[in-house]
Amino acid sequence: MNTKTNRILTAVVLTAGLAPLFAFALVFSEEKMDAERAFRTAIDEASAEYQRTRSLPSLKRRYEAELQDAQARLPALMRQKRALRLQISQLQHALVTLQQRFGWETTEDGTSVVQSADIADAFRSAERVQSVLGSDPLGPSFFRRMLVASFGDVLEEDLQTGIRRSILLARVQVEEQQRQLHELTQQQQTLRAEALDLTQQEERAARGLKATDEQLQNIQATVEEVHAEVLKMQGALARIDARIRSRIERELLERGLLTPGTIDRSAIPAAPQFAWPAYGPLSAGFLDASYQMHFGIPHYGLDIAIGQGSPVFSAADGVVFLARDGGPHGYSYVLVGHRGNEATLYGHLSKITVVSGQDLRQGDAIGLSGGAVGTYGSGPTTTGPHLHFEVIKDGTNIDPKFVLP
Numbered sequence: 581m582n583t584k585t586n587r588i589l590t591a592v593v594l595t596a597g598l599a600p601l602f603a604f605a606l607v608f609s610e611e612k613m614d615a616e617r618a619f620r621t622a623i624d625e626a627s628a629e630y631q632r633t634r635s636l637p638s639l640k641r642r643y644e645a646e647l648q649d650a651q652a653r654l655p656a657l658m659r660q661k662r663a664l665r666l667q668i669s670q671l672q673h674a675l676v677t678l679q680q681r682f683g684w685e686t687t688e689d690g691t692s693v694v695q696s697a698d699i700a701d702a703f704r705s706a707e708r709v710q711s712v713l714g715s716d717p718l719g720p721s722f723f724r725r726m727l728v729a730s731f732g733d734v735l736e737e738d739l740q741t742g743i744r745r746s747i748l749l750a751r752v753q754v755e756e757q758q759r760q761l762h763e764l765t766q767q768q769q770t771l772r773a774e775a776l777d778l779t780q781q782e783e784r785a786a787r788g789l790k791a792t793d794e795q796l797q798n799i800q801a802t803v804e805e806v807h808a809e810v811l812k813m814q815g816a817l818a819r820i821d822a823r824i825r826s827r828i829e830r831e832l833l834e835r836g837l838l839t840p841g842t843i844d845r846s847a848i849p850a851a852p853q854f855a856w857p858a859y860g861p862l863s864a865g866f867l868d869a870s871y872q873m874h875f876g877i878p879h880y881g882l883d884i885a886i887g888q889g890s891p892v893f894s895a896a897d898g899v900v901f902l903a904r905d906g907g908p909h910g911y912s913y914v915l916v917g918h919r920g921n922e923a924t925l926y927g928h929l930s931k932i933t934v935v936s937g938q939d940l941r942q943g944d945a946i947g948l949s950g951g952a953v954g955t956y957g958s959g960p961t962t963t964g965p966h967l968h969f970e971v972i973k974d975g976t977n978i979d980p981k982f983v984l985p
Contacts (some may be wrong), residue, residue, distance in 0.1 A: 637876040640796065643789040650782035657778065661771050664764060671761045678754055796876060798960045802911045803877055806925070813901045813915055813923055814975045820899045820917035827939065828897075851920035852896035854983045855942055858949065858967050860886040866979040875961050880977035881925065881970035888930065888965040890949045894940040895924050895969070895984075903932045911959025913968075914946050920973075922983075927968035930957050 864871050864883035871879035898916040901923070906912040913927040914934060930950030934940065950957045951966045971980040 637796075637873065640789065640792040643785045643792060646781055646785035647789060650778045650785060654775070654778050654782065657771060657775050661768070661775060664768050664771060668761065668764050668768060671757050671764065675754060675757050675761070678757075795960055799875060799877060802959055802961070806911075806913065809902050809904070809915060810923070810925075810972055810975065813917060814921075816901060817917050817921050817923065820901070821919045821921065823899060823939075824897055824919050852898070852918040852922060853942070854895045854924075854971070854980075854985070855893075856884075856984055857893050857895045857924075857926060857946070857969055858884050858886050858890060860884045860890075860966075863964070863966055866977075866981070874963075877961070881927070881968050882980050884967045884969060886949050886965065886967055888950060888952045888955065890967075892926055892929065892946045892949050892967055894942055894944045894946055895971075896942050898924070898940050900934045900936050900938045900940060903934050903936055905932055906957050906959055908956050910957070911961075912947075912950070912957030916940060916946075923972040925968075925970035925972065927970070928958050928962055928966065930955060932957075 861884075862882055863885040864879055866879065866882060868879045868883075871877075894916060896916075896918050898918040900914060901917045902913075902915040904911070904913050904915075911927065912929040912932060913925055914929065914932060916924050916926075918924065926946055928949065928951035929947040931948040933945055933947045940946075949965065949967045951962045951964060951968075952958060953962060953964065969980055971978050971983055
């Protein structure tokens with residue numbers, strides 16, 4: 581083989597070898613673009629969700645106002661559009677009638693041209709009349725008004741003059757109708773754009789209202805579920821109290837701090853000593869007004885701002901009444917019963933590490949915090965990572981700060 585042949589073969593081999601690499605690069609590039617698009621979509625959805633949950637009642641009011649505005653304005657606008665369409669149709673019919681009568685046709689720019697040779701001669705004579713009247717006798721001028729006013733005597737003129745004047749009148753009428761048609765068409769386009777905007781506003785407001793209604797219903801359902809569980813727990817708190825007291829007695833007996841058969845009940849605290857379940861700044865207080873405004877429900881606890889996945893501890897000795905795993909989209913929380921007919925709730929947990937019926941000591945781990953919007957167990961009432969902590973006494977929520985050190 582000569583050198584040229586060797587080069588050609590080498591090029592072919594290299595091309596064949598690199599082809600899979602090129603194909604891989606293209607596939608990888610497409611996959612990367614798909615991944616980036618998916619990431620951007622996820623960010624947009626998370627942002628939209630956050631914006632929705634920031635103030636659901638105010639969003640609902642805004643969507644209701646937008647929907648009412650669109651529904652109030654659309655009927656009148658549609659009637660106006662229909663009336664305008666009828667006017668345009670009538671003008672178009674009048675133009676066609678004039679053009680057919682004089683043998684004209686409309687060019688692309690909307691002007692009319694003469695087709696008949698006889699009428700063309702008469703039209704040229706009319707043009708000479710126009711030159712005497714000025715450069716634009718058919719415009720909005722005194723001469724045009726005079727011409728139009730004098731056409732009532734056309735039958736008394738000779739035939740040639742009548743033809744010329746008829747042509748002039750027709751041309752005036754055509755130009756005037758074309759001007760009106762142009763104006764009406766522009767008005768129609770404006771009305772169409774306004775109607776489209778109102779229709780889109782109506783659809784957008786309806787979708788937003790549906791979304792906020794669904795979310796508010798979800799929030800209300802979650803609140804009612806938790807309240808129902810708290811009511812159930814009241815019937816179990818007496819047994820929980822006895823169970824904790826018995827456990828404390830056993831421990832005191834084992835440590836020799838109590839004498840069997842002569843237990844001093846006053847030596848066993850009747851109420852729990854609470855500790856903070858987590859440490860961090862408070863992002864919302866008990867019956868916080870801003871929370872009520874944002875979610876439309878009272879805030880019966882403290883929101884402790886801690887990082888997603890931080891450990892959460894039992895605030896006092898107790899027994900787990902309920903460990904509720906809300907799943908990817910629901911509300912995860914733990915209810916713990918204590919002595920003295922008191923209970924605590926730990927909400928927005930991303931992970932639960934206890935089970936119902938489990939004994940707890942103060943400081944035992946309950947799970948991991950959550951609350952980041954859209955994350956596992958966060959539920960519908962959250963705008964960021966935190967622990968929601970409640971204290972319940974005799975079936976009623978109290979400000980946790982009253983019992984925390």
